[in-house]
Amino acid sequence: MKWQGRRKSSNVDDRRGMSGPGRSRGGINPLLLGPLIRLLFSKTGLIIVGIFLVFSFATGNNPLSLIGNLFFGSSGQAVSSAPYQGTEEENELADFSATILASTEDVWNQLLPDYRDPTLVLFTNSVASACGSASSATGPFYCPGDEKLYLDLSFFYEMEKQLNAPGDFAQAYVIAHEVGHHIQKITGISDKVQRLRGQLSKTEYNKYSVRLELQADFLAGVWAHHSQQMTQMMETGDLEEALNAANAIGDDRLQRQSSGRVVPDSFTHGTSEQRMRWFKKGFETGDLSQGDTFSANPL
Numbered sequence: 001m002k003w004q005g006r007r008k009s010s011n012v013d014d015r016r017g018m019s020g021p022g023r024s025r026g027g028i029n030p031l032l033l034g035p036l037i038r039l040l041f042s043k044t045g046l047i048i049v050g051i052f053l054v055f056s057f058a059t060g061n062n063p064l065s066l067i068g069n070l071f072f073g074s075s076g077q078a079v080s081s082a083p084y085q086g087t088e089e090e091n092e093l094a095d096f097s098a099t100i101l102a103s104t105e106d107v108w109n110q111l112l113p114d115y116r117d118p119t120l121v122l123f124t125n126s127v128a129s130a131c132g133s134a135s136s137a138t139g140p141f142y143c144p145g146d147e148k149l150y151l152d153l154s155f156f157y158e159m160e161k162q163l164n165a166p167g168d169f170a171q172a173y174v175i176a177h178e179v180g181h182h183i184q185k186i187t188g189i190s191d192k193v194q195r196l197r198g199q200l201s202k203t204e205y206n207k208y209s210v211r212l213e214l215q216a217d218f219l220a221g222v223w224a225h226h227s228q229q230m231t232q233m234m235e236t237g238d239l240e241e242a243l244n245a246a247n248a249i250g251d252d253r254l255q256r257q258s259s260g261r262v263v264p265d266s267f268t269h270g271t272s273e274q275r276m277r278w279f280k281k282g283f284e285t286g287d288l289s290q291g292d293t294f295s296a297n298p299l
Contacts (some may be wrong), residue, residue: 001168001233008098009105013121013148014023016094017084065175093153093171094122100172101149103233104179111288115181118182119148121173127152141159142181144190149178165248167241173279174245176223180216189215203265210251211293213269214278217246218291221282229286239283246275 021252086094101120121127126135130145136152143150155174160166184190193208199210224242228234247253250272252262269275281290293299 001172001235001238002095003099003233006099006231006233007102008095009102009117009120010093010115011101011119012098013119013122014084014094014179015123015127016086016090016153017124030219056095067102072254074206093156096124096168096171097151097153097175100175101179103172103227103231104176104223105221106230107223108179108183111222112183114186115183116147116186118142118179119146121148121150123150123152124154125152138271140178141184142178144181144185144194144266147182147185149175149182149291151175151178161246163245163248165241165245167238167244169238169241170245173220173224173242177216179223180219183219184212184215206266206268208294210270210274211296211299214274214299215291215293217270217275218278218282218293219288221279221284222286222288222291224283225286242279242283243276246259246279247272250275270299 097120105117107255109117121129124136126133127150129143129148129150130254131141134141134150136154140149140151142148151174156171158291159170160175181190190212193212196208198203220242224234224239251267251269252264252271256264256268270278278291278293
C-alpha cells in the first residue's frame with residue numbers, strides 16, 4: 001500500500017504502555033520517596049496537611065483522597081507524563097493505523113451524510129471499555145457503548161506469524177471491518193440484532209451474528225473500493241492480502257485448526273468462503289444497497 005505521507009486521523013486514543021485498564025503510566029519514583037516523606041513530616045509539610053484538612057472539612061471531601069490525588073493522581077498511582085516509547089516497527093504500525101482510520105473517515109463521510117467518526121484506541125495487553133475489560137487475546141473489537149475501536153497492535157504480528165495472513169492491506173481490512181461495525185451501530189442495525197439476544201436460542205442468535213459480521217466484511221470492501229478511487233493507495237497484490245486474511249479468520253478454518261472439527265451451529269462470524277465473498281462483493285460493487293446480508297439467501 002502507498003500509505004506513507006498521507007493524512008493521519010486525530011481520533012486516536014493511544015493507551016499503549018499503560019499497566020492495565022484505566023491506569024496511569026509509570027509509578028512513583030523511589031528516589032523521590034524519601035524527600036516526600038521528610039516533606040510531609042516537616043513544619044512546612046504539616047502546614048500543607050493542615051490546609052488540606054481545613055479545605056476538606058469545608059468541601060466535604062475525604063482529606064486522604066485529596067492528598068492522594070495531589071501526589072498520585074486519581075488512580076492512586078503517581079502520574080508520569082513521559083510518552084510511551086514503542087519500537088520503531090510498532091510506532092510505524094500506529095501511524096499506519098491512524099492513516100487507515102483517516103481513509104475510512106474520508107470515505108464514509110462522503111457516503112453517509114450523518115456519519116460520525118469513531119475513535120481508535122491503541123492499547124497493550126488489556127483495556128477497559130464501555131463494553132467491559134478485555135485482553136489482547138480478544139483480538140480487535142468495536143464497542144457500540146462508546147463507539148470506539150480497540151486494537152492491540154500485537155494482533156498484526158499474530159496475523160502474520162500464527163494465521164499466515166501478512167501484509168499491510170490485510171491489516172487495513174481488519175480496521176475497516178471494525179469501522180463497518182461502527183456503521184452498523186449508527187444506522188441502528190447492530191442494536192436490532194442485539195435486542196434479539198434474549199429472544200432466541202444461542203444457535204439461532206449465532207445465525208444473526210454471522211450475518212452481522214459478514215455485512216461488516218462487505219462494508220470493509222465498500223471502503224476499499226471508494227478509497228482506491230479517491231487515493232489509489234492499493235498496489236498489486238493488496239486485494240489478495242485482504243482476501244487471504246478473510247480466509248484465515250473464517251469460523252470453519254479456525255475451528256478446524258484448533259480442534260480438528262467444524263461445528264456450524266457455533267459459527268459467529270461466517271466461513272472463510274463467505275467472508276471472502278462478501279468482502280469481494282463490497283470491493284467490486286462499492287454499492288451499499290448490495291450489502292443486505294440479513295435478506296440474502298443463500299448467505
